[in-house]
Amino acid sequence: MLDIKNLAVSLEEEEKQILKGVDLKIGAGEVHAIMGPNGSGKSTLSYVLSGKDGYEVTGGSAELEGEDILEMEPEERAAAGLFLAFQYPVEIPGVGNMTFLRTAVNAQRKARGEDELSAGDFLKVVRAKAKDLKIDADMLKRPVNVGFSGGEKKRNEILQMAMLEPKMCILDETDSGLDVDAMKLVSHGVNALRDEGRSFLVITHYQRLLDHIKPDVVHIMADGKIIKTGGPELALEVENNGYADLLAEVA
Amino acid sequence: MSADAAQTENRLDALATLATGWSAEARANALARLREMGLPTKRDEYWKYTDPTTLASEAVTEAALYTEQDTPLFDDIDRLKIVFVDGVFDAAASDDLSLEHVEIMRLSEAAAADIHWAKPLYGVLEANGQTPVARPLAALNTAMAEDGILIRVTGKASKPVSLIYKHLATTSEAILHHVVKLDEGAELTLTESGPAAARFNKVLEVDVADGAAFHHVRGQGRDHERRAVTHTFARLGKESVFKSFTMTANGVLTRNECVIELNGDDAHATVAGAAVGDGVFHHDDTVFITHDALNCESRQVFKKVLRNGAVGVFQGKILVKEGAQKTDGYQISQSLLLDEDSQFLAKPELEIYADDVACSHGSTSGAIDEEALFYLQSRGVPKDQAQDLLVLAFLGEALDEVEDETLSDSLRAQLENWLSKRSHG
Ligand SMILES: Nc1ncnc2c1ncn2[C@@H]1O[C@H](COP(=O)(O)OP(=O)(O)O)[C@@H](O)[C@H]1O
Ligand SMILES: [Mg+2]
Numbered sequence: 260m261l262d263i264k265n266l267a268v269s270l271e272e273e274e275k276q277i278l279k280g281v282d283l284k285i286g287a288g289e290v291h292a293i294m295g296p297n298g299s300g301k302s303t304l305s306y307v308l309s310g311k312d313g314y315e316v317t318g319g320s321a322e323l324e325g326e327d328i329l330e331m332e333p334e335e336r337a338a339a340g341l342f343l344a345f346q347y348p349v350e351i352p353g354v355g356n357m358t359f360l361r362t363a364v365n366a367q368r369k370a371r372g373e374d375e376l377s378a379g380d381f382l383k384v385v386r387a388k389a390k391d392l393k394i395d396a397d398m399l400k401r402p403v404n405v406g407f408s409g410g411e412k413k414r415n416e417i418l419q420m421a422m423l424e425p426k427m428c429i430l431d432e433t434d435s436g437l438d439v440d441a442m443k444l445v446s447h448g449v450n451a452l453r454d455e456g457r458s459f460l461v462i463t464h465y466q467r468l469l470d471h472i473k474p475d476v477v478h479i480m481a482d483g484k485i486i487k488t489g490g491p492e493l494a495l496e497v498e499n500n501g502y503a504d505l506l507a508e509v510a
Numbered sequence: 511m512s513a514d515a516a517q518t519e520n521r522l523d524a525l526a527t528l529a530t531g532w533s534a535e536a537r538a539n540a541l542a543r544l545r546e547m548g549l550p551t552k553r554d555e556y557w558k559y560t561d562p563t564t565l566a567s568e569a570v571t572e573a574a575l576y577t578e579q580d581t582p583l584f585d586d587i588d589r590l591k592i593v594f595v596d597g598v599f600d601a602a603a604s605d606d607l608s609l610e611h612v613e614i615m616r617l618s619e620a621a622a623a624d625i626h627w628a629k630p631l632y633g634v635l636e637a638n639g640q641t642p643v644a645r646p647l648a649a650l651n652t653a654m655a656e657d658g659i660l661i662r663v664t665g666k667a668s669k670p671v672s673l674i675y676k677h678l679a680t681t682s683e684a685i686l687h688h689v690v691k692l693d694e695g696a697e698l699t700l701t702e703s704g705p706a707a708a709r710f711n712k713v714l715e716v717d718v719a720d721g722a723a724f725h726h727v728r729g730q731g732r733d734h735e736r737r738a739v740t741h742t743f744a745r746l747g748k749e750s751v752f753k754s755f756t757m758t759a760n761g762v763l764t765r766n767e768c769v770i771e772l773n774g775d776d777a778h779a780t781v782a783g784a785a786v787g788d789g790v791f792h793h794d795d796t797v798f799i800t801h802d803a804l805n806c807e808s809r810q811v812f813k814k815v816l817r818n819g820a821v822g823v824f825q826g827k828i829l830v831k832e833g834a835q836k837t838d839g840y841q842i843s844q845s846l847l848l849d850e851d852s853q854f855l856a857k858p859e860l861e862i863y864a865d866d867v868a869c870s871h872g873s874t875s876g877a878i879d880e881e882a883l884f885y886l887q888s889r890g891v892p893k894d895q896a897q898d899l900l901v902l903a904f905l906g907e908a909l910d911e912v913e914d915e916t917l918s919d920s921l922r923a924q925l926e927n928w929l930s931k932r933s934h935g
Contacts, residue, residue, distance in 0.1 A: 309888050312880065337890035349885040353903025362899065363889035370890065402903075419889060 260458040261285040261308075261427050266319035268300075268307050268483075277303045279483035280319065285427070285476075288455040292469055293462045294494060295480035296502050301462045302346055304480075305431045309343040310336050323427055337363075338370035340426030344416040344433050346462075351403040356415070359403045360385060364422055388421045392448050409436030417448040428452070429460045434468040446471030466498035479505055518549050520568045531621040536633030540652035543637065547646040556643055559823040559855045560765055560794040565647060565709070565739045570683045573708035573735035573762070580927065582674070583703040583729040584920050589672040590614075592659060596677060596707045597684025599657055603674075611665030612698065617658035617687060628660045628689045635715040635743035639769035643798065648741040648767070651713040655687030658713075663696040663722075670699040670727075670917075675706030677733055682707040688714045692722035692750075699725040699914060705733035705761065712740045720747040720774055726754040727917045730761060732928060734790070737763040748774030748803075755912045757921050758785040758793055759928045765794040772799070772806040772834075782811040782911035784921075786901070786928065787820030787852075794823035795843075801834040801867075810841040813908040815901050817848035827859040830867050839869035846904050847877055848897070898929045 261283070268278035277300045285291050293301055307314050308321060310333035321329050328336050351359065365375040376384075389399060392414045404412050413433050420428055430449070434442055449459070449472050461472055469477075469491065477493040478485045479502070487493065487505055497505070549566040550557050564571050592614075593603035599616055607614040620626055633652035639645060661671060675684065684707035692698060696719070706712070718724050730738065738761065744752050758764055768781045785793045799808045814822035824843040845854035856873040878900055886896035902925065909925075912918035 311884050311888075332893065333884060333887035334890050334892050334896075337888055343888055345885070349879075349881045351879075351882045351885065351900070351903065353906045354899055358899075359886070359889075362891055362895070363886070366892060366895065367890035370892075423889065 260287045260289070260324060261460070262322045264320045266304075266307070266321060267317045268303060269315050269317050271313050271315050276317070277483050278307070281483070281485055283478065283485060285458045285460060287458060289476065290453070290459040290461065290472060290474045291476045291478065292474040292494060293460065293478045293480050294464065294497055299480045300483040301480055302431055305343050305429045305462060308429065309333055309341060334366065334370070337423070337425070338367050342420050342423055342425035342428045344413070344420060344428070344430040346431040346435070348404050348412040348416055350405045352405050354403050356401055356403050357385065357399045360419065360422055363419065367423060385422065389418055391451070392418050392421075392444055394418055410438065410441040413437060413445055414441065414448070417445050421448060421452060424452075426456060427458050427460070429462070431462045432464065433461075434463055434465060442468065442471065466494045469494045481506055517566070517568070518545060532624055532626045532629045533617075533621050533632050536629075537653045539637065540633050540649045543640060544646055544649040544653060547644045547649065549650070550646050556796070556825070559825070559857070560763075560792060562647070562765070564737055564763060565711070565765065570681050570709045571737065572680050573677070573733070573737065574680060575677065576705065576731075576733035578732065580732060581924070583731065583924050584672060584701055584917065587670065587916055587920060589670040589701065591672050591674055593674045593676065594657070594684065594686065594706065596679045596682035597656060597686060609671070610668060611663060611696070612667050612671065613662040613664070614671065615660045617655065617660055620660055626660075627662055627691065631689050631691060631715055631717050632687070635717065635745055636713055636741070638745070638771070639741070639743045639798070645741060645767060645769070647711060647739050648713050648743075651685055651687055651711050651741070655685050655713070658687040658689070660688070661690045661698070661700070663690070663692045663698045665696055667698045670701050673700070673702045675702065675704035675710070677705040677707050677736055680708060683709045683711070685711045687712070690714070690716045690724065692716070692718050692724055694719045695721045697723045699727065699917070701917065702728040703731065705731055705736040706738065708736060710736065710738040710740070712738070714740070714742045716742065716744040716752065718744060718746045718750040718752050721749050722747065723751040724753070725913060727912055727914070727921070728754070728756040729921065729924065730756065730758040730764060732760045734760050734762065736761050739765045740767065742768045744770045744779070746770065746772045746774060746777040746779060749776045750774060751778045753780040753911070753913060754782070755908070756783040757925065758783065759925070760786075760788060760791055761793070762790055763792045765796065767796045768798070770799045770808070772801050772803055772808065775804040775806065777803065777806045778808070779806075780809040780811070780911055782809070782908050783813070784905040784908040784925070785814045785822060786905070786925070787814065787816045787822060789818040789820060791816070791820040792823070793821070794825070796825040798827045799829065799839070801828070801830045801837040801839065803834060805836040806834065807838040808840070809911070810843070811908050811911050812843040813905050814845040814854060815848065815905065816845060816852035816854060819851040821852070822854045824856040824858070824873065826857075826871070827861065828869055828871070830862040830864050830869065832863040834864045835866040837864060837867040837869065839867070841871035843873045844904075845875045846901065847875060898926070901929060902926065
């Protein structure tokens, strides 16, 4: 599904290398987790994959189902099936959440040569999916993420994911700022989307999210590189011992 | 004779004078005022950000006709239509000028009479508005107006009166002067739309009596080369409401002045505008609101989206006179600059002589929110469309000032249409 080879990334504005050769291969239907200390480059990886400005790819490649995505516009990557649940979802005053969702769904359908969803059909689908995530009618009406609590923003990300049905979902610290109940809702939302043809990359600090969303593979990232890859037990090791031992191992 | 004075004389000579009937005195007075003030020049403080040369010049600068077939604004709304083509009344295209509780007459037809209800208003509100700041092009209009509409409202009008201005000649000039008088408790919505002429000079005088409500919604369309200078003068009685909204898209040069006097207690005035300018576009909103009564509220909400070198100007003043206690004055002017070639110039002013008032003003200039743009794109929305969505959201706060939802929907739809055309060439 996603094949990243020796990806090196610097900031455009200043000469600072952030990703220093990342290798990551995620098969269809797999769930991978990336853990790592703050500042190790996890969010940067997710931004570069989704096409945010401000980063310069200085080496390596990233392919989604065999297609080079690094040259594509962000919207083309989205239409190709990539989705990023933001660590910090953006507030958009003046744009209603519902308008936002419908515009996004229809833009992707159009890009893929499919018919736009009728207003009625769209509404039916949104309502059902929103209900599962305990997103009420008011949250759908309000401007995108404006005045939403941390947990509401994250649930709204998962709603977008559920509506867009991407193939490759990247979740950047979707668990941060969530209480136990919200975490369950979000995990449930994610698990409901698990499918043979859909892969996940879950970025997190904490093992606890991985109790709900069970990963097949766990990677540890530090200083712009994947320093260790293992099974779910690696997450437990981090939970118990922190990153110090792992960092010492590679030093 | 100074160059200014010579120019004034030339300008006056160039226009036919209408010197008979009830408006003759007002016209003569306006002419005298104008001679004294002279035409505006770019050296005038009040014209610091906008060059009035082509608005005041003798000759009209040619304006190529706009040929794109946009759906006319407010097309689907039930309204009484009054059409002017290059400033000339078009009877065939206009509706019958009759509406319950509303008396409508053309200025040129009414002018021959010796007495008329409009006499105490025509050129009078304009003259009041000449201090403390001179507005010579409005005096010129009073003196020279060829036509206009006189509307007297005695009750609740059942549908909007709609002035539609068409531009079909490349060097036309339209000078129109409208007077609206709302009796106690009366209500009227007046819409205006269209470019009017190569050069348009329009004055609208509105007298809103106690408890009356006047809604004004205006669209100045995409006609690229037209020029316009418009003045709205309003006087508000006790517990009356005045709301004016203008949407402008393109046009080489537009100066919209709005002069409002809140004369009765508990009155409310809103002046708002949304403008989108692309390329050779200069748009100036100049507002002067005087609070001269207790417990009145005024709002100014102006938003401009500028790109490819477009220029936006806002000069807005709130004057609170002595004794106008409990005044609530709000003013905001914001621009969204889509590139570095565009420019927004703002001069917000407060002058307050009462001690128990709440006035606020703010002016900002900003670029498009890149984070929001990326967020939208990452969800699959193409960049152009994402930008349009953010532009509409930005202008939405001004559009929200339009109370009538049918009208604001019509404006919104038109705006979306214009934006989509802009971004795809
Ligand atoms: N746009 C940016 N400008 C400056 N520094 C940045 C920018 N993006 C990332 N960084 C820096 O790159 C490093 C990695 O950041 P990030 O990817 O957010 O890490 P993580 O998500 O693992 O906490 C940090 O040192 C951070 O300060
Ligand atoms: Mg991060």
